[in-house]
Amino acid sequence: MTKTMGKKMFERPTITRLTPGMPSKHGVGIAVASIQFIDGLKIDDLIEKYGSPLYIFSETVIRKNVEDLKRAFTVRYPKIQIAWSYKTNYLDAICRIFHQEGSWAEVVSGFEYEKAIRNGINGEHIIFNGPGKTEAELLKAAKDGAYIHIDHFDELFLLAKVCQVYDVTARVSIRVNMDVGIYPKWDRFGFNFENGEAWDAINRIMANPQLKLMGLHTHIGTYIMTTDAYRIAAAKLSELAASVAQKFNHYIAYIDMGGGFASRNTLRGAYLSGEDTTPSFDDYADAITSAVINSQIKPDKLPTIILETGRALIDDAGSIAGTVIANKRLTDGRRALIVDVGVNLLFTSFWYDHKINPTQTHSGLVEETVIYGPLCMNIDVIRPSLMFPPLKVGDHFVISRTGAYNNTQWLQFITTRPNVILIDTNRQTHIIRKAENIDNLVQNEEIPPHLVK
Amino acid sequence: MKVNQSIAISENGFVFNPVTGDSFTLNNTGMQIIAMLKSGKTIEQIKEALLSEYDLDALVLERYLQDFITDLKRNYLLLEE
Amino acid sequence: MDRKKITIAITGLNNIDSPGPGMPVVRGIKESTIFDARIVGLAYDHLEPGIYMKEWVDKTYMIPYPSKGKEVLYERLKEIHAKENLNLIIPNFDAELFSFIKLENQINQLGIKTFLPTLEQFEERHKSNLPEYGKKYGVNIPKSEEAFSMNDLTNILRSFTYPVMIKGKYYDAYKAYSPEQAQAYFSKLSAKWGYPVIVQEYIDGTEVNVIALGDGKGQVISAVAMRKQYITDKGKAWGGVTISDDSMLELTHKIISQTKWRGGMELELIRTADSKLYILEINPRIPAWVYLAVGAGQNLPEAHVMLALGMDVKPYKSYDIGKMFIRYSWDMIVDIEMFSKLVTSGEL
Numbered sequence: 001m002t003k004t005m006g007k008k009m010f011e012r013p014t015i016t017r018l019t020p021g022m023p024s025k026h027g028v029g030i031a032v033a034s035i036q037f038i039d040g041l042k043i044d045d046l047i048e049k050y051g052s053p054l055y056i057f058s059e060t061v062i063r064k065n066v067e068d069l070k071r072a073f074t075v076r077y078p079k080i081q082i083a084w085s086y087k088t089n090y091l092d093a094i095c096r097i098f099h100q101e102g103s104w105a106e107v108v109s110g111f112e113y114e115k116a117i118r119n120g121i122n123g124e125h126i127i128f129n130g131p132g133k134t135e136a137e138l139l140k141a142a143k144d145g146a147y148i149h150i151d152h153f154d155e156l157f158l159l160a161k162v163c164q165v166y167d168v169t170a171r172v173s174i175r176v177n178m179d180v181g182i183y184p185k186w187d188r189f190g191f192n193f194e195n196g197e198a199w200d201a202i203n204r205i206m207a208n209p210q211l212k213l214m215g216l217h218t219h220i221g222t223y224i225m226t227t228d229a230y231r232i233a234a235a236k237l238s239e240l241a242a243s244v245a246q247k248f249n250h251y252i253a254y255i256d257m258g259g260g261f262a263s264r265n266t267l268r269g270a271y272l273s274g275e276d277t278t279p280s281f282d283d284y285a286d287a288i289t290s291a292v293i294n295s296q297i298k299p300d301k302l303p304t305i306i307l308e309t310g311r312a313l314i315d316d317a318g319s320i321a322g323t324v325i326a327n328k329r330l331t332d333g334r335r336a337l338i339v340d341v342g343v344n345l346l347f348t349s350f351w352y353d354h355k356i357n358p359t360q361t362h363s364g365l366v367e368e369t370v371i372y373g374p375l376c377m378n379i380d381v382i383r384p385s386l387m388f389p390p391l392k393v394g395d396h397f398v399i400s401r402t403g404a405y406n407n408t409q410w411l412q413f414i415t416t417r418p419n420v421i422l423i424d425t426n427r428q429t430h431i432i433r434k435a436e437n438i439d440n441l442v443q444n445e446e447i448p449p450h451l452v453k
Numbered sequence: 454m455k456v457n458q459s460i461a462i463s464e465n466g467f468v469f470n471p472v473t474g475d476s477f478t479l480n481n482t483g484m485q486i487i488a489m490l491k492s493g494k495t496i497e498q499i500k501e502a503l504l505s506e507y508d509l510d511a512l513v514l515e516r517y518l519q520d521f522i523t524d525l526k527r528n529y530l531l532l533e534e
Numbered sequence: 535m536d537r538k539k540i541t542i543a544i545t546g547l548n549n550i551d552s553p554g555p556g557m558p559v560v561r562g563i564k565e566s567t568i569f570d571a572r573i574v575g576l577a578y579d580h581l582e583p584g585i586y587m588k589e590w591v592d593k594t595y596m597i598p599y600p601s602k603g604k605e606v607l608y609e610r611l612k613e614i615h616a617k618e619n620l621n622l623i624i625p626n627f628d629a630e631l632f633s634f635i636k637l638e639n640q641i642n643q644l645g646i647k648t649f650l651p652t653l654e655q656f657e658e659r660h661k662s663n664l665p666e667y668g669k670k671y672g673v674n675i676p677k678s679e680e681a682f683s684m685n686d687l688t689n690i691l692r693s694f695t696y697p698v699m700i701k702g703k704y705y706d707a708y709k710a711y712s713p714e715q716a717q718a719y720f721s722k723l724s725a726k727w728g729y730p731v732i733v734q735e736y737i738d739g740t741e742v743n744v745i746a747l748g749d750g751k752g753q754v755i756s757a758v759a760m761r762k763q764y765i766t767d768k769g770k771a772w773g774g775v776t777i778s779d780d781s782m783l784e785l786t787h788k789i790i791s792q793t794k795w796r797g798g799m800e801l802e803l804i805r806t807a808d809s810k811l812y813i814l815e816i817n818p819r820i821p822a823w824v825y826l827a828v829g830a831g832q833n834l835p836e837a838h839v840m841l842a843l844g845m846d847v848k849p850y851k852s853y854d855i856g857k858m859f860i861r862y863s864w865d866m867i868v869d870i871e872m873f874s875k876l877v878t879s880g881e882l
Contacts, residue, residue, distance in 0.1 A: 010507035013482040013521040017475055018877060183682050271728040273603035276636055365480040467874035478877060
């Protein structure tokens with residue numbers, strides 16, 4: 001919309017009924033302040049140039065996050081390696097920023113493995129996780145010298161067979177699951193610590209000259225808000241490492257603590273804001289490094305700690321900007337806002353109460369609002385309830401901390417996906433994934449001859 | 454259509470309906486419109502006044518004014534004559 | 535002796551049927567022989583009665599709910615501090631304590647004192663952590679487990695007998711006599727307070743409570759034991775009497791000296807027929823019946839203020855046995871202009 005000189009901005013007129021317990025202007029405070037800029041660039045201008053909705057990534061924030069994570073660990077521990085978790089966001093430009101910062105690649109499929117190779121990472125810097133690796137993928141990874149993290153006994157036997165048949169050796173690690181005192185227990189991945197399965201797997205690997213035990217891996221869950229769970233996990237892996245050293249006189253090169261660090265988003269159902277309750281990198285680092293240092297592992301044999309942190313590094317570097325399509329009044333009196341960002345683009349709205357702010361200033365008055373996406377589906381709800389100022393059709397808003405999982409778990413449902421842009425450290429913008437068009441989407445479809453005419 | 458004369462509106466946008474006991478808050482634009490309604494202006498006059506003051510499209514105004522008037526009626530703040 | 539002038543901000547002005555401790559704390563402070571306090575109320579809801587009790591609360595400001603995040607709260611406190619020059623803040627809600635503890639350094643740097651438990655003390659006495667706590671400090675705790683989902687609840691209930699207590703993360707507790715009831719309460723509590731919901735063994739016995747104040751170094755400054763005489767349908771004491779029970783006070787001393795508890799606390803206990811004491815809950819703040827302690831000779835709010843200001847406080851050694859409190863309700867008459875002013879300006 002163009003702005004006529006000399007005239008005031010119009011805010012939609014509202015009247016809001018007061019009910020006991022409803023926060024006043026002051027009760028809500030700056031929580032719905034406007035966010036007008038990302039890295040100094042006006043969001044409204046970005047939408048004008050690149051369309052709405054729009055994914056926006058900040059290179060500055062990504063690099064700063066990596067730096068913060070590295071600093072938190074390196075001040076406490078001598079050897080740290082970050083491996084970028086491809087599944088969290090595998091847009092090539094994003095991965096390359098992490099690789100420039102020295103991150104290896106952590107992949108969980110042949111597709112992600114290929115992506116990492118194409119991004120210039122050699123096999124020796126790839127960690128290959130996941131329960132579903134094929135025979136061909138295992139062979140390639142073994143030949144490339146990737147770290148293959150074995151998930152279950154069938155995979156262990158398959159890999160042993162591959163090594164024998166093709167006469168190759170593989171660098172391996174096992175994924176270990178364990179009780180770290182949190183819910184839910186992730187026991188579907190890896191070998192169990194408590195029942196001796198992990199120790200059994202280690203013994204089988206050590207007995208096979210074609211399998212080189214390089215490390216031990218665990219991944220205790222996702223969005224872990226308690227650092228104590230990491231302390232327990234690191235202690236248990238260290239205990240295994242010490243047992244390996246004692247029995248086989250073999251010192252593993254690394255302990256991989258997986259991912260799971262929380263970002264500052266607020267989980268649905270949480271009463272307190274994630275901005276307050278999420279532990280800092282320092283909190284996590286303290287728990288993990290002290291457990292390893294205080295273990296039975298000899299000080300001169302301390303393994304590298306590998307971190308597969310995904311969400312906590314990328315979530316707050318990504319935002320989605322969008323536009324109001326319509327206003328409605330629901331029969332129960334609540335205001336409903338229909339916007340052009342749906343769950344197809346913001347998959348994470350199923351588990352977060354995402355932070356949403358208008359991009360223009362407003363009077364401060366807010367009312368209870370439901371925010372719906374544009375899909376013709378009942379589950380398309382971005383926020384079931386929040387206090388929000390009155391926006392007009394065409395007004396813009398920005399949803400923060402959307403960088404993790406939304407560009408990998410997005411759904412191509414009833415429409416195409418929009419532009420993804422990166423703001424570099426010089427505040428220049430770059431499209432890193434072009435908006436799709438119908439030709440992109442139908443190019444793999446084929447029409448049988450009898451349906452052509 | 455006229456504003457329910459018994460309602461009390463404070464200068465900072467607090468509205469009390471003494472018949473129903475409900476209270477409300479208005480934003481600045483809402484206050485401005487109620488003030489004009491109270492002074493006896495017609496909807497057409499209100500539209501004119503707003504269009505000359507704000508950077509605003511007539512269609513957009515139509516839409517939100519309609520919405521606002523409906524809210525007022527729903528809450529018995531505006532009565533049909 | 536001239537009383538010391540001081541400005542104290544206090545939350546919990548909701549002295550309703552399930553009352554917050556704010557007003558009784560104000561009463562204790564107003565009766566102090568040491569302090570001449572100006573009371574600044576901090577309210578979340580426009581209808582918290584204390585806001586309108588002008589003879590007790592000199593001025594009230596609305597503050598944002600804890601769920602809005604601590605930074606928003608901090609900004610608002612700074613605004614209020616600029617106008618009021620606060621000496622001290624006494625937060626009184628469980629749900630807000632986390633934010634205040636996290637903000638403690640920042641608040642202290644503004645020149646405002648606080649006297650709060652440490653984050654570690656606050657976390658380890660959480661309902662969900664109580665079983666661990668019992669083991670660590672050697673005290674009796676009813677068996678309890680955390681449920682994060684309906685499925686979880688069903689599994690957990692298998693190892694319990696009915697009735698069973700279903701409790702919210704911060705507040706509210708219900709006695710369930712069947713799995714269906716337990717499920718209904720689970721839904722209600724998780725919607726209101728989030729996860730986990732706590733499933734706790736029901737212990738039959740007499741409900742007794744202790745109010746206490748720890749100096750943060752292991753010393754008990756004040757402790758008064760009370761038996762609830764009348765309990766509302768919300769589980770709140772509507773009447774109670776001070777009792778002389780050495781085992782309850784010993785338990786209090788044991789907990790405060792071991793944990794070096796800092797600030798006010800309440801122990802909710804059950805005494806069983808065979809005279810065993812179980813800890814049901816440890817509340818990390820002053821309870822709403824604090825004025826009974828004042829009436830029985832221990833002005834705990836005053837002592838709290840003294841500790842916060844770094845003054846020397848002599849521990850109370852005794853209190854009157856057989857003092858009762860009988861709560862009553864009272865209808866204030868307020869003009870809607872006051873309400874209107876509060877709603878639109880955020881202060882009154």
